[in-house]
Amino acid sequence: xxxxxxxxxxxxxxxxxxxxxxxxxxVGGGLAGTTAALALADxxxxxxxxxxxxxxxxxxxxxxxxxxxxxxxxxxGQHVYLRCCTAYRSLLERIGALDLVPLQDRLDVPxxxxxxxxxxxxxxxxxxxxxxxxxxxxxxxxLAGYPHLSPAERAGVVRATLALxxxxxxxxxxxxxxxxxxxxRYGQSARAVEALWDLVGIATLNARAEHASLxxxxxxFKTGLLSAPGAADIGWSRVPLGDVHDDRARTAxxxxxxxxxxxxxxGALTRGDDGWQVTVENGPHGSEQLxxxxxxxxxxxxxxxxxxxxxxLAGKDRLLEIGTAPILxxxxxxxxxxxxxxxxxxxxxxxxxxxxxxxxxxxxxxPGNERCQYLAVSQSAAQEEIDQPVAxxxxxxxxxxxxxxxxxxxARIHDxxxxxxxxxxxxxxxxxxxxxxxxxxxxxGLYLAGAWTATGWPAxxxxxxxxxxxxxxxxxxxxxxxxxxxxxxxA
Numbered sequence: 001x002x003x004x005x006x007x008x009x010x011x012x013x014x015x016x017x018x019x020x021x022x023x024x025x026x027v028g029g030g031l032a033g034t035t036a037a038l039a040l041a042d043x044x045x046x047x048x049x050x051x052x053x054x055x056x057x058x059x060x061x062x063x064x065x066x067x068x069x070x071x072x073x074x075x076x077g078q079h080v081y082l083r084c085c086t087a088y089r090s091l092l093e094r095i096g097a098l099d100l101v102p103l104q105d106r107l108d109v110p111x112x113x114x115x116x117x118x119x120x121x122x123x124x125x126x127x128x129x130x131x132x133x134x135x136x137x138x139x140x141x142x143l144a145g146y147p148h149l150s151p152a153e154r155a156g157v158v159r160a161t162l163a164l165x166x167x168x169x170x171x172x173x174x175x176x177x178x179x180x181x182x183x184x185r186y187g188q189s190a191r192a193v194e195a196l197w198d199l200v201g202i203a204t205l206n207a208r209a210e211h212a213s214l215x216x217x218x219x220x221f222k223t224g225l226l227s228a229p230g231a232a233d234i235g236w237s238r239v240p241l242g243d244v245h246d247d248r249a250r251t252a253x254x255x256x257x258x259x260x261x262x263x264x265x266x267g268a269l270t271r272g273d274d275g276w277q278v279t280v281e282n283g284p285h286g287s288e289q290l291x292x293x294x295x296x297x298x299x300x301x302x303x304x305x306x307x308x309x310x311x312x313l314a315g316k317d318r319l320l321e322i323g324t325a326p327i328l329x330x331x332x333x334x335x336x337x338x339x340x341x342x343x344x345x346x347x348x349x350x351x352x353x354x355x356x357x358x359x360x361x362x363x364x365x366x367p368g369n370e371r372c373q374y375l376a377v378s379q380s381a382a383q384e385e386i387d388q389p390v391a392x393x394x395x396x397x398x399x400x401x402x403x404x405x406x407x408x409x410x411a412r413i414h415d416x417x418x419x420x421x422x423x424x425x426x427x428x429x430x431x432x433x434x435x436x437x438x439x440x441x442x443x444x445g446l447y448l449a450g451a452w453t454a455t456g457w458p459a460x461x462x463x464x465x466x467x468x469x470x471x472x473x474x475x476x477x478x479x480x481x482x483x484x485x486x487x488x489x490x491a
Contacts, residue, residue, distance in 0.1 A: 022479055024294040025050065025278045027266045027307070030058020031461055032449040033298030034249050035091055035468025036475075039487040040294065041256040043476050048290055049258050050280055052265040055246045056253075059421060060461065062242035067415045069333055070366035073240040076419050077329045078355050078378040080203075084223050084231035085462035087469060087490035095252040097244045103235035106130055110344040111199065113148055114403040123406075124148065128199075130229055136161060138229040148195040148347055153188075157196060160186040165226050169219035170456060175433035179217035180210030195347045200224070203345075203353060205458050206325045206380045206425045216428045216458045236343075239360055269295060269309055269446070276445055294475045298449040298468060301426065312443035318435045322452055323427035325459075328382035329419045330397055333363065335412035337373045338405045351400050353378045372414060377401070390418050425459030426452040439470040445478065447471040466490060 022045045026037040029051030037049045055061060060079055065072045081088050083103055092098040108129040115122050126147045130138040143154055163186055167174060179201065183193055193209055204220045205212045224232040237244055253260055267279040267287065278290040297304045305319040313319075343355040358364060358374045377397060379385065385393065394416050402408045426432065436454040439447050449471040450464065457463035466489075473486045 022046070022294065023275075023292045024048070024296065024475065025266075025276070025290050025292040026296045026298055027278070028058070028296075028298035028303075028449075029053070029056040029260070029262070030298060030450075031060060031088075031091065031245065031464040032451065032468040032471075033058075033296070034095075034245070034253065035087075035465045036296045036298055036447075036449050036472045037253060037258050037468075038091075038094060038256055039469060039472035040296075040475065041253070041258045042487070043472070043481060043485060045294065047256075047258045048261060048292075049253060050261045050264045050266060050278075050290075052263065054262050055242065056249050056260070056262075057242065057245035058464075059424060060241050060245045062240035062246075065417070067333065069363060069369050069372055069414045072333075072361045072363060072374065072415075073242075074331065074361065074419070075237075075241045075357065075376070077327055077421060077424070078236070078353065078357075078376050079241060079461060080234050080236045081461055082224050082231060082235070083233040084227060085235075085460070087465040088460075088462045090490060091465045092244070095244070095248045097248040100239045100244055100248070101235055101237045104233045106132075106230070107232045107234065109234070110341055111146075111148060111195070112344055112346050112404050113195075113348040114346070114400075115348070123404075130232070132229060135226055135229060136165070139225065146196075149192055153192045156187045156189070157192060160188055161221075161226070164218060164221055167214075167218045167222070169215050169222060171215065172433065174215035174218060175213050176430050177214040178210055178430045179212045179214050180208070182214050182217075183209055199345055199347060202380045203378075204460065205428045206327060207428050208381055211381070212428045213430045213432055215433055219456060220458060236355070237360065266297075266307055269307055271309065271443060271445075292445075293479065294445050294447070296447045296449050296468075296471045296475065298471070300423065300450065301452045304448060304450070308441070308446075309443060312441045312446055313437060313448075314442060319437070322432060322435050323429060324423035325380075325425050325427040326382050326386040326420065326422045327424035328379040328386050328393075329421075330377040330379065330393060331357075331374070331415070331417050331419065332377070332398070332401065332413065333372060333374045333415040334408060335414055336371050336407070338401075338408040338411055339373065339375060344404075346404055349400050349404060350379075351377060351397065351404060352380060354401070354404075375401070386420055386422055390416070393418055428458050439467065440474045440478075445475070447475050 024040045024045045024047045026033045026049045037047050041047045062075050065074045111126040113124045124147045129142050264282045270277045275293045276295045281287050301319045301322045345353050355376045357376045361374045363374045438454050449467040451459040453467045455463045455466045
């Protein structure tokens, strides 16, 4: 790694009229940092992106695992997005990966109920799917036939939806109210919360209704279900996440002229008369100083707190009040096909969402595994189970999968393992909105990015990308770039 302390000359593609010879250091190579680095480089800045891990992507990554059925490519967790996630889709397009992470043609979520706690009831399959009708009629037929709610509960959902449509997610008053209380106020039964509101909310907010800010819940449901007929169409990667957010992202960054320094951590930030000095540690290579006009901290809130110089952010300690929430992922390799859908959700079971990752993992490309299937079980808001032993999780969830998937009964388990993200997202608790800072700090040339910043979105890939764009816009504005040359904000 070479020193970045020398000021570099004008970028050959620097926009006309923009300040020349500007440099930037982006700390953090997740989605927020990647987005910010690309936007700054596209504007002509000389950008260095530093990342402590040996890869890009942050918490959106893959790894290789030796298994009884050969080497698997494993995602640390199942990540999905919606058609309304326009900023994330723009990032995919920018890094040339849109074809790897396609969307459904039309929202269609199979929802299984195994028939009560005894498991002796009748398996019921419901579907949440949309038509081509305008909002809110696009979901009317699906809701009318949704078997997991009674007719009275379905009518109650319509009334609550109309009330939700009238809320403004940006209203600060909503931030201090929990979504569960609001749902009860509008007559939602415990079953309606489980079979509909939490079915969607846990996966998008990483919290149950009673632990989620009404403001963030309103953002999820208004944007995803009530903004446009296709807003909630679901997309997910058909390849390992590392192919997208490490390989493709790295290629795009390098083509943009970004210098990438992996296994490198920021130790301290200091500001002098000539700008910022970023002390970085690079293992056996020791430390060095990088000079920059602009610094973007695209790291989790606690890391940002540790790096922020005194006076850079009013109420800096509020960052430590932003809680975190875990996500647990269970990985099961069967000796046969047990699921013939790409994914499903469950109610009346501890299982939340299950995805078929067979093709993406490379499982069937190993001779002898042609009939095997690899399922990933995604469990959000997993505070009670995140630290449980693998044996206990196996004993609980394999029988549950057999309840939901009759074809799994009697199937041989080739592999069962667990991935845990204890601080997967910020906790969307009531009151969190007042703790989330904007991109611009009080220190000239220093900006914040990350899904936890004040994007108005919960902790999603969309929020991370929007935060990176916001940080780049603020930085370029302060450097004097004309409005027309700033990266475009997503609709």
